[in-house]
Amino acid sequence: MNDLLDPTSELRPPKRVPLKRLSDLQKKTVGLLDISKPKGDIFLDRIAERLHERGVLVKRFSKPTFTRLAPLELKNEIAGSCDAVIEALAD
Amino acid sequence: MNLLVFLKQSCETCKLVAPVLKNFLEEESAEILCQDSSSFFHGLAVRQDIGLRRSWESKIETVPTIIRFDKDGKESARIEGWDSEEWADFLQIEIPETMLRYKPGCGSDTLVPGTYEKLAAKYGGEEIKSRRILVGEQEDEIEACYSRGWSDGLPVVPPTRERVMRMLSGTSRCSHDIVGVVPPNLVECSVEKIAINAVLAGCLPQYMPVVIASVEAALQDEFCMHGLLATTYFSGPLVIVNGPIAREIGMNSGGNVLGQGNRANSTIGRALQLVIRNVGGGKPQEVDRSAFGTPGKIGFCFAEDEAGSCWQSLALERGIEPGCSSVTLFAADGVQAIVDQKSRDPESLSRTFAAGLKSVGHPKLALASDAILVVSPEHERVFRLAGWTKDDLKKRLKDLLTISGDELVEGAGGISEGLPVRFKSKKIPKFREGGLLIVRAGGKAGMFSAIIAGWGASGKVGSAPVTRKIT
Numbered sequence: 001m002n003d004l005l006d007p008t009s010e011l012r013p014p015k016r017v018p019l020k021r022l023s024d025l026q027k028k029t030v031g032l033l034d035i036s037k038p039k040g041d042i043f044l045d046r047i048a049e050r051l052h053e054r055g056v057l058v059k060r061f062s063k064p065t066f067t068r069l070a071p072l073e074l075k076n077e078i079a080g081s082c083d084a085v086i087e088a089l090a091d
Numbered sequence: 092m093n094l095l096v097f098l099k100q101s102c103e104t105c106k107l108v109a110p111v112l113k114n115f116l117e118e119e120s121a122e123i124l125c126q127d128s129s130s131f132f133h134g135l136a137v138r139q140d141i142g143l144r145r146s147w148e149s150k151i152e153t154v155p156t157i158i159r160f161d162k163d164g165k166e167s168a169r170i171e172g173w174d175s176e177e178w179a180d181f182l183q184i185e186i187p188e189t190m191l192r193y194k195p196g197c198g199s200d201t202l203v204p205g206t207y208e209k210l211a212a213k214y215g216g217e218e219i220k221s222r223r224i225l226v227g228e229q230e231d232e233i234e235a236c237y238s239r240g241w242s243d244g245l246p247v248v249p250p251t252r253e254r255v256m257r258m259l260s261g262t263s264r265c266s267h268d269i270v271g272v273v274p275p276n277l278v279e280c281s282v283e284k285i286a287i288n289a290v291l292a293g294c295l296p297q298y299m300p301v302v303i304a305s306v307e308a309a310l311q312d313e314f315c316m317h318g319l320l321a322t323t324y325f326s327g328p329l330v331i332v333n334g335p336i337a338r339e340i341g342m343n344s345g346g347n348v349l350g351q352g353n354r355a356n357s358t359i360g361r362a363l364q365l366v367i368r369n370v371g372g373g374k375p376q377e378v379d380r381s382a383f384g385t386p387g388k389i390g391f392c393f394a395e396d397e398a399g400s401c402w403q404s405l406a407l408e409r410g411i412e413p414g415c416s417s418v419t420l421f422a423a424d425g426v427q428a429i430v431d432q433k434s435r436d437p438e439s440l441s442r443t444f445a446a447g448l449k450s451v452g453h454p455k456l457a458l459a460s461d462a463i464l465v466v467s468p469e470h471e472r473v474f475r476l477a478g479w480t481k482d483d484l485k486k487r488l489k490d491l492l493t494i495s496g497d498e499l500v501e502g503a504g505g506i507s508e509g510l511p512v513r514f515k516s517k518k519i520p521k522f523r524e525g526g527l528l529i530v531r532a533g534g535k536a537g538m539f540s541a542i543i544a545g546w547g548a549s550g551k552v553g554s555a556p557v558t559r560k561i562t
Contacts, residue, residue, distance in 0.1 A: 002225075002226045004232065004235070005219065006221045006224050007241050008369045065318075067322070091323075
């Protein structure tokens, strides 16, 4: 037997159970996260309109730049104030 | 006196000193180890250094070597080879005047090619932390690397323990040092993991300082490696090497500089990309969402031709002291040719360069991509003969590439793509401040230069070039 050295990070990611899906959006708050790509605002404006029509409370968020991860504070703010989030990739 | 002596039967100098040692041992004591035999000289009690373990532990480079230890067992002095006055002083003995005055020793068996890394793997002081992957005897090692997902598509060099130890000998850094956090999985990367991936890439140990500096630079926040990996754009990391190390490791800065054929050029950038793939977990069709990619994403690295240039090097421009080596990381697309075989004055050639540079990304987009202009020796000569510095060229290009907004806005020229209409009455520079880099490289013949366009997200929005000194 020959042995080689592992070039990877040897990570064993923990298994995560997805959060339970919302059964409906009544009296729920939905966050709309614009990752700051061109035309993301157009897409999210339309989503917001449709959600308002259903009586859903909408909160808007945006990343400083689409090229970097969302700052932790932003992720915490969304998690702490919304029941669901829609993230807009656009171009 | 607490002494340890290393000899070798096949060494003529060791044979020369054997009678001296025998006389010395009639009244004193010493432990004598022979690297290649257990019977050395009649009447001299020697033991064989089995497996060269003691020689390795004592870092023996030459035989004969005598090491003296203090009362606490710590080494206090050592002598190598034969110098009669030195031996007389070291052992406090008299040497017959008839003896040869001086004779250099022979190389230790620990330094026989191929032996050092085997001993390092067997007795190495630094513990290898990476997981061992057992490969069956019937299994092809290169295929085993493919099947485990470690390859970028080309064959890799199987990272055996011996090869990794040899690679680590190319750096003075501790193998457990953490160099940075690698995206997209945001995991810490040690020097050891870099060495394993440098083996995969086909690097030589002497490339390690360049590879480590490249990884460090790529992991700086301003380089934005995560976004560069994840973008749908073409780009990948390019490494430009400056300073004496480029020559020392045989890098190419001349003919076919951006092409194949040079081991250092071909493997250093590849090692960086394999670190991103294997340590960070960044793979095409996964977090790497590039629509096209570019051939340079296998690995893109070259050296600037500083020796032949009358211009200040990229490294000096970016704050590296003269005589030091450095890497500059750039988020790069492929190479676009600039042909100009007729311009013999700098104004004309500047206009050619500007015309080519205007098309980076899209002729109607500005302040988006950075770019590198690689100026060939024959094109640089045009500026040199006219007394233009690199700054003169940059200033002229800035003028030529400051464009009226009405040419750039959406719809202008019948093209929907373009800047928002609010820029219509403004003058817009094609590149952000500091976003156009110029280097000199390439073959001596050919009135061509090259543009290496950058990722469409530059500066604070995306990636800025990062320069790091190689230590």
